[in-house]
Amino acid sequence: MESFDDYVRRMRGRRGPSEPWQKLLVYIPWGIGLLLILGLLFDGSYTVAPHEQAVVLRFGRYRATVAPGLHVKLPVIDQVMKVSVEEHGLRLPLGSPSSGENAPGSVEGSRPLEEETLMLTGDLNTASVEWTIAWRVTEPSDYLFRFPRDVGDEGANAFASELITFVARTVMNRLVGDYSFDEVIGPKRSDIANEARAGMQHILDEYRCGITVTALQMQRVVPPDLVKPAFDRVNASIQEKQKLENEAEAQRNKLLPEAKAARDKLIREAEGYASRRRAESQGEIEALLAKHRAYQRAPELTRQRLYLEAMQDLLIGIKDKTIIDGDLKQLLPLLNLNTKGGRDQ
Known part of the structure; x- marks a missing residue:
């Protein structure tokens, strides 16, 4: 040829x-x-950016997920699809992006209408609830096959944002309905945020969409505008009540130690008096017992001694004393024993 x-x-x-x-x-x-x-x-080669991961398909079938960097592939046979794994943000309930200071939902003028934020609480009241969500792709293969790629990365992120918004509103409405109004705007805010994040992640895992909710924060939980004046008055009365309670508690903390100190002082004085009286009583008992023993040994002598001691105790407090003989038949002129030579001492 x-x-x-x-x-x-x-x-x-x-x-x-x-x-x-x-x-x-x-x-x-x-x-x-x-x-x-x-x-x-x-x-035969391709580059994956630092904020991306690549899913490699061989003959249209999933083969591997590769990290950022320079990689090689089989020409024509392998197909590489890149997925952004950077963190995204949403401000709900309307689902506007919240990443960045100038993002929609981060300024006062871009807040949604109040009707869009109202939720029914467990005690049949309404609360205006807004929150933010941070999410990112953690399983690029699941994310790739769950959302359409013919619309591009932005379109896929839009589909993902719609899914996250729907799931978040469903979970948040259920959780807010489990608590009272006072709990939602007060002590249960952090608990609701944690439970909402866990509930959202459970549903997204059931969908197998490769998305992980990295953070959920409650932004605005306030009463509706129609009842806000009454709510402010109630809050003012509650604060006044707490102020009075704090003042009473401070006064109690001040007076209680003083009362306890006075009580302890009285108790110690009473205990000292009781100890002293017991000692005195014990001494009197010992003296009486000693006299009794002496009386048993010498009754006449003891009786005479007791008589003299009693008379001494009696006469020692008398200023003027007059002694009269018991055998005297007639009353003699007064003999002043307190004078010497007829004159007072």
Whole structure:
């Protein structure tokens, strides 16, 4: 079979001097081959950005998920689809982006209408509830096959945002309905946020969409505008009540130690008096017992001694004393025993 080069030489021999374009015919196959090689080399490598991960499909079937960097693949056979794994934010209940200071939902003028934020609490009251969610893709393969890729990354993120918004509103409405109004705006806010994040993640895991909720924060939990004046008055009365309770508690803390100190002082004085009286009583008992023993040994002598002691105790407090003989028949003139020579001492 005649080759292309033989064909060219034969044609040159027939036609004489060849044209310039005819000289290039020899290099056309080499050029085509070089282009094919360059195309295969270019299609055989790809780069994944730091905020991305790539899903490799071989013959349309999932093969691997690769990290950022430079990678190689089989040309034509392998297909690479990149997925952004950076963190995204939503301000709910309307689902507006919240990443960045100038993002919608981060300024007062972009807040949703109050009707969109109202939720029914467990005690049949309404509260205006707003919250933010941070999420990112953690399983690129699940995320890739769950959301359509023909609309691009922005379109896929839009689908994901709609799903997260729907799940978040469902979970938040259920949780707010489990608590009273006072609990929702007060002590249970952090508990509701934690339970909402866990409930959302459970539902998203059931969907197998490859999304992880990294944070959920309660932003505004306030009463509706129609009842806000009455609510402010109630809060003012509650604060006044707490103020009075704090003042009473402070007064109690001040007076209670003083009362306890006075009580302890009285108790110690009473205990000291009781100890002293017991000692005195014990001493009197011992003295009486001693007299009794002495009386048993010498009754007459003891009786006389007791009489003299009693008279001494009696007469010691008398200023003027007059002694009269018991055998005296007639009353003598008064003998002043407190004078000497008829004169007072």
